[in-house]
Amino acid sequence: MSIDPQHVANVFAEMADLIEIKGGSEFRIRAFRRVAQVLEDLPDPLEQMLSDKTLQEIPGIGKGTISRIEEILKTGSCADHQQLRSELPPGVLEMLQVPQMGPKTVKLVHQELGISSVDELEAAAHAGQLAELPRMGAKSQTRLLNAIAAYRRRRGRCPLGQALPQAEALAALLRALPEAKRVDIAGSTRRAKETIGDIDLLVTGDEVAPIMDAFVGAPVVAELLLRGDTKCSVRLDSGLQVDLRVIPAESYGAALHYFTGSQMHNIAIRDRAKRSGMRINEYGVFREPSGERLGGASEEEIFAAVGLPYIPPELREDRGEIEAAENQQLPQLISTADLRGDLHCPVNGVSSAELETLVDVAIGRGWQYLALTPRFGVGGLDSQAFARYLNAAKVVREKSQALRLLIGAEVTITADGQIDISADLRQALDWITATLDVEASAANPTERICQALADPSIDALVYPTGRVLGTSDGNGADIEAVLQAALANNVAIGISGDPLRLDLDASHCRRARDLGVRLLVSASAHNAQTLAQIDYALLTARRGWLEPDHVLNCQAIEQLLKPR
Numbered sequence: 001m002s003i004d005p006q007h008v009a010n011v012f013a014e015m016a017d018l019i020e021i022k023g024g025s026e027f028r029i030r031a032f033r034r035v036a037q038v039l040e041d042l043p044d045p046l047e048q049m050l051s052d053k054t055l056q057e058i059p060g061i062g063k064g065t066i067s068r069i070e071e072i073l074k075t076g077s078c079a080d081h082q083q084l085r086s087e088l089p090p091g092v093l094e095m096l097q098v099p100q101m102g103p104k105t106v107k108l109v110h111q112e113l114g115i116s117s118v119d120e121l122e123a124a125a126h127a128g129q130l131a132e133l134p135r136m137g138a139k140s141q142t143r144l145l146n147a148i149a150a151y152r153r154r155r156g157r158c159p160l161g162q163a164l165p166q167a168e169a170l171a172a173l174l175r176a177l178p179e180a181k182r183v184d185i186a187g188s189t190r191r192a193k194e195t196i197g198d199i200d201l202l203v204t205g206d207e208v209a210p211i212m213d214a215f216v217g218a219p220v221v222a223e224l225l226l227r228g229d230t231k232c233s234v235r236l237d238s239g240l241q242v243d244l245r246v247i248p249a250e251s252y253g254a255a256l257h258y259f260t261g262s263q264m265h266n267i268a269i270r271d272r273a274k275r276s277g278m279r280i281n282e283y284g285v286f287r288e289p290s291g292e293r294l295g296g297a298s299e300e301e302i303f304a305a306v307g308l309p310y311i312p313p314e315l316r317e318d319r320g321e322i323e324a325a326e327n328q329q330l331p332q333l334i335s336t337a338d339l340r341g342d343l344h345c346p347v348n349g350v351s352s353a354e355l356e357t358l359v360d361v362a363i364g365r366g367w368q369y370l371a372l373t374p375r376f377g378v379g380g381l382d383s384q385a386f387a388r389y390l391n392a393a394k395v396v397r398e399k400s401q402a403l404r405l406l407i408g409a410e411v412t413i414t415a416d417g418q419i420d421i422s423a424d425l426r427q428a429l430d431w432i433t434a435t436l437d438v439e440a441s442a443a444n445p446t447e448r449i450c451q452a453l454a455d456p457s458i459d460a461l462v463y464p465t466g467r468v469l470g471t472s473d474g475n476g477a478d479i480e481a482v483l484q485a486a487l488a489n490n491v492a493i494g495i496s497g498d499p500l501r502l503d504l505d506a507s508h509c510r511r512a513r514d515l516g517v518r519l520l521v522s523a524s525a526h527n528a529q530t531l532a533q534i535d536y537a538l539l540t541a542r543r544g545w546l547e548p549d550h551v552l553n554c555q556a557i558e559q560l561l562k563p564r
């Protein structure tokens with residue numbers, strides 16, 4: 001597998017949290033958090049920056065840090081990390097996974113009440129003990145109980161953007177085997193559901209044993225859960241479970257269709273077959289009652305047997321796709337080749353070198369335009385840094401012949417439904433994306449967003465719900481009202497490919513499509529490396545039935561710029 005800087009960053013962030021809970025050195029806490037931040041925003045691949053020694057030129061990255069990073073890359077952890085983990089009960093770490101439980105609160109409940117697990121935390125909240133702690137209260141106690149419930153619901157499901165790379169790496173490992181004739185990802189991962197329970201892989205090949213041996217022996221496999229004649233299940237280091245099935249070629253299509261699901265879609269297809277005197281299962285299509293085999297080698301044969309065209313996996317939820325197929329009205333789903341650029345790019349680093357790298361990657365994807373939208377104000381660049389960005393971006397724009405660079409910003413919507421940006425700056429920018437700052441937003445999210453959307457200088461609303469998968473349900477705005485306001489004001493709505501957001505989600509994409517709201521498929525990249533996240537936004541758009549016509553960044557640049 002490729003080197004994942006995010007994992008290394010997570011280890012450093014966790015070490016900082018652990019030190020904070022134990023009450024250790026402020027200096028070390030800050031130092032480790034800084035390293036985590038640096039690793040998340042690397043301008044170049046980590047592997048390369050280690051080998052050409054550019055990593056250690058970044059302030060805050062010393063010799064000790066480099067050797068810790070190397071250790072983490074080799075073993076997944078480092079000695080300090082292991083030591084810190086051993087000093088606290090494991091349940092204390094788990095509490096950090098609960099939304100709203102930062103290290104400060106975990107420390108507070110651990111020290112004051114001796115709470116060492118999520119279960120104990122829940123019991124204490126029910127007993128009203130938390131409300132008596134400093135900085136807590138009855139309200140935060142209720143919020144915490146909701147957060148624990150949300151955590152329990154989501155535990156075990158992994159965001160698509162984290163599961164898909166793991167599925168693809170395993171599929172690549174299997175494809176490299178001479179015995180494997182065909183390998184596919186199935187299940188919810190193939191349907192691009194926003195969270196994944198487990199990964200399902202399908203292989204067909206001449207021999208089962210060598211394929212299973214290679215799978216079980218993969219470096220990322222932590223534990224073998226089950227090994228049968230045709231099925232094998234493992235748990236990965238990441239905690240994800242993977243089911244592998246080895247299928248004979250003649251039933252491969254039937255199995256791929258069956259194990260892609262969804263279950264509701266399968267049931268609807270089987271019922272349809274039954275009505276025509278056929279039986280469909282994971283082994284094939286059969287005439288009833290004779291049992292004569294009619295097909296099953298390809299998925300197309302399954303659909304053809306029930307008189308339907310091929311239905312793309314992202315639509316297979318029994319949410320109208322079978323009727324649409326029957327009426328020859330399946331959407332011509334958007335694909336990578338339809339994208340002409342990205343219009344939401346909240347870059348962190350804004351030096352001309354970083355912007356040039358980004359432009360190069362965008363050109364490499366065949367794009368014609370790119371809107372830079374660093375966050376301005378709250379949680380982003382201050383006026384001075386923004387001025388430096390404007391200068392750097394102009395230099396890069398001058399040089400960029402192959403790609404039209406739009407100089408923009410991501411601005412936050414204030415408590416009174418305004419965007420906090422001067423008239424001069426509005427004039428200077430080609431493109432403005434707005435978002436509600438979730439941290440600061442409690443009251444009237446719907447009104448504030450809708451009011452802001454009436455501002456003619458806003459081109460797009462990004463992170464419309466503000467949700468973070470597994471952490472936060474978001475800003476609480478009434479999304480239907482927001483979509484209506486976007487339609488009325490001709491503002492596009494972003495679909496973020498940020499693996500933890502996928503915001504707007506697929507079902508609201510479909511609603512936006514039906515209303516006629518324009519959408520924007522975006523990587524929401526913070527740097528050149530994360531531009532590839534656009535794939536997750538694209539998959540979400542496909543699950544939302546979107547065609548190129550519904551998506552702003554499938555249009556030519558002349559068609560999408562508003563007059564300023």
Ligand code: DGT
Nearest residue numbers: 187188195196197198258259260261262263266267
């Ligand atoms: P997940 O893993 O929870 O994210 O969702 P899936 O859809 O990947 O579900 P999974 O892994 O349990 O099973 C993969 C597919 O296999 C599922 O989408 C449909 C099919 N399948 C599994 N169990 C049944 C069943 O009892 N009946 C039918 N009709 N299909 C099933």
Ligand code: CA
Nearest residue numbers: 187188198199
């Ligand atoms: Ca699955």
Ligand code: CA
Nearest residue numbers: 198199200243
């Ligand atoms: Ca499964």
